Amino acid sequence: MNFIETKLKGxxxxxxxxxxxxxxxxxxSFNQKTFHSGTGQNIDFVQDNQxxxxxxxxxxxxxxxxxxxxxxxxxxxxxxxxxxxVDLRPESETYGHYESVLLSAENQKQFFIPRGFAHGxxxxxETATFFYKCDNFYNKESEGGLIYNDPTVSIDWQFDAKKLIxxxxxxxxxxxxxxxxxx
Numbered sequence: 001m002n003f004i005e006t007k008l009k010g011x012x013x014x015x016x017x018x019x020x021x022x023x024x025x026x027x028x029s030f031n032q033k034t035f036h037s038g039t040g041q042n043i044d045f046v047q048d049n050q051x052x053x054x055x056x057x058x059x060x061x062x063x064x065x066x067x068x069x070x071x072x073x074x075x076x077x078x079x080x081x082x083x084x085x086v087d088l089r090p091e092s093e094t095y096g097h098y099e100s101v102l103l104s105a106e107n108q109k110q111f112f113i114p115r116g117f118a119h120g121x122x123x124x125x126e127t128a129t130f131f132y133k134c135d136n137f138y139n140k141e142s143e144g145g146l147i148y149n150d151p152t153v154s155i156d157w158q159f160d161a162k163k164l165i166x167x168x169x170x171x172x173x174x175x176x177x178x179x180x181x182x183x
Contacts, residue, residue: 001014001015001016001017001028001031001034001038002014002015002017003015003038003039006099006101007094007097007099008085008087008092008094008097008098008099008117009092009093009094010039010041010114010116011085011099011111011112011113011114011117012038012039012111012112013101013109013110013111013112014038014073014109014110014111014112015108015109016028016029016108016109016110018108027108029075029110030045030073030133035073035112039112041071041114043071043073043135044135045073045133045134045135046134046135046136046137047133047134047136047137047138048131048132048133048134049131049132049134050077050129050130050131050132051129051130052127052128052129052130053123053127053128053130054123054126054127054165055123055124055125055126055127056122056123056159056163056164056165057122057123057165057166058120058121058122058123058148058157058164058165058166058170059120059121059122059130059167059170060084060118060119060120060121060145060146060148060170061084061086061118061119061120061145061146061147061148061170061173062118062119062120062143062144062145063088063116063117063118063119063143063144063145063146063182064136064138064139064142064143064144065142065143065144065180065181065182065183066142066182066183067142068136068137068138068139068141068142069115069116069136069142069182069183070115070134070135070136070138071112071113071114071115071134071135071136072112072113072119072132072133072134072135073110073111073112073113073132073133074103074110074111074112074113074119074121074130074131074132074133075103075108075109075110075111075130075131075132076103076104076105076128076129076130076131077105077129077130077131078105078127078128078129079104079105079123079124079125079126079127079128079129080102080103080104080105080106080123080124080125080128081102081103081104081121081122081123081124081125081128081130082100082101082102082103082121082122082124082157082158082159083100083101083102083103083111083119083120083121084098084099084100084101084119084120084121084122084155084157085098085099085111085113085117085118085119086098086117086118086119086146086153086155086176087116087117088116088117088118088144088146088176088179088181088182089116089117089182090181090182092116096152096153096176097153098153098155100155100156100158102124103121104125115135115136115182116182116183118144118145118146118179120148122157122158122159122164124158124159144179144180144182145169145170145173145174145179145180146173146174146175146176146179147170147172147173147174147175148164148166148170148173149161150175150176151175152175152176152177153176
């Protein structure tokens with residue numbers, strides 16, 4: 001597996017080794033020893049989540065705060081998404097900056113987002129099945145959110161804003177300076 005650190009310290013793009021033959025393909029999607037060696041982070045994932053969405057669905061930007069903060073390892077099982085992480089760590093040199101990665105069933109890339117980041121994704125294909133591992137359990141009281149179109153962060157979603165499908169909850173998230181602190 002190839003680990004590529006992004007401009008946001010601690011965020012990595014993972015490119016698995018995919019073995020193709022006439023039967024299809026095989027790949028190791030996660031190995032704790034390899035992950036620790038490649039990222040330098042000893043993560044114990046405790047919860048897996050999966051969602052199915054159609055083109056134009058934007059989910060996010062979400063995070064968990066305090067002792068319930070979550071690191072995530074995300075990938076696409078079917079379809080294609082633009083995946084985004086926003087640095088919310090107040091002491092970070094890249095606070096308020098974002099990284100976006102095209103994830104698809106075809107490219108098999110994964111994106112590791114450590115604790116202290118807001119996360120969201122936009123479905124670019126007709127449909128997409130999105131899968132993610134979390135290193136902490138979800139806690140409703142610790143939910144945080146960031147508005148998807150915050151002009152301070154200025155995310156390029158690479159999609160017509162008029163065609164976005166966004167939940168009522170995500171349409172009213174606060175901007176970067178009003179959002180809950182991650183810790």
